[in-house]
Amino acid sequence: MIRAVAVVLVAAGIATAADVSGPALDYALNCQGCHRADGSGTPGSVPALAGSVGKFLRVRGGREYVARVPGVAQAPLDDAATAGVLNWILERFGRDDLPADFSPYTAAEIGGLRRSPLTDVERVRRELLEAIARAR
C-alpha cells in the first residue's frame, strides 16, 4: 500500500505542464538532462551548477573555462543562443556568487572561446577550484 501511495504522489507531482521558452527552453533541452532542473547535478557524475558556476568567474581564467567546457562549447546551439543560455544559467544558479563587475557573455565572445574547447577539463577544473578556495 505504501508503494501504491508513493506512485500516486509521484504521478500527481508531475502532472502539470508549464510554458517554457527562450533560454529556459534551451536549458531544458540541452543542459537539464544532466545538470537537472535545479542545477544540483549528480555527485560523481555531473557537476552542480547551483552555488558553484558563478564562483568560477571570480578567478583568473574562470570566465574562459565556463564557456569552453564540453557542454557549452559543443552545445548544438548557435553563438547567440549559447550566450543566452549561459547568461541565464549564471543568473539563475550563480547570481549570489558573480563578481561585482560581471558583464554578460556576448555571442562574439562565445564564438571565439568555443573554437578552442578544453582538452583536459578535469585538470583545469581542479586548478580553478583550488584558486577559488584560496581566494576565500
Next chain:
Amino acid sequence: MIDRRRWLDRFVEVFARQMAQRTSRRSVLTRFGSFLVGATLPVLPVARAAEDGRLPPPDDAALKGDAGDPKSCNYWRHCAIDGFLCACCGGSQNACPPGTEMSPVTWIGTCRHPGDGKDYIISYNDCCGQSLCLRCRCTRTEGEKPLYFTSKNNDLLWCFGTKSRAVNCSVAVVLGVATRS
C-alpha cells in the same frame, strides 16, 4: 449525569463491537490510508499549479488509437524513446515500477501532441535497479542525434546517479510546453 455516562458507555461499546464484527483491521487501514492521501493531495504541486498558471498535461483519453495508449510504442510521448515501456512493466508513463529507482540523469526532447498540436518537453528517464523488463520494446528516433552527441542519444543506458546501473524500463514524463519565441 451518571445515567448519561452509562448511556454513552453503552453506545460506544455497541458501536465498537459492531465495527469489530463487520470490518477487518486491513479494511480500516485501507480507509485510513485513503483518507490520508485525500488530505495530502491538496498541498501537492497539482493544487499549487492551478495558482501559478500551469496547465495539466494534454488529455490522452481524447486521442484515438495507439497515440493515447501509454502501453503502445505509438503513444505520442514515445516519439524518441528507446527501451522497454514502464507502463507495461508495473509502472506507468510517469512512474517507475516498484523496486526500481528513476535515474536523475536523463535525456530530454520534444514530442508533438496530435490533439492540440503543441510541442511538449519530454524527459526520458530510465528506471534502474532490476534487470531488463523485456515487455513492450520500443525504439523511435524523432529528434535523436548520433552517438557523438551523447546528451541527445537514446542508445545509451541512462542509469547515472542511481544505486544500480541495471536498467529495467523507461518513462516519458512531460516537463512543459516548448514555445519558441
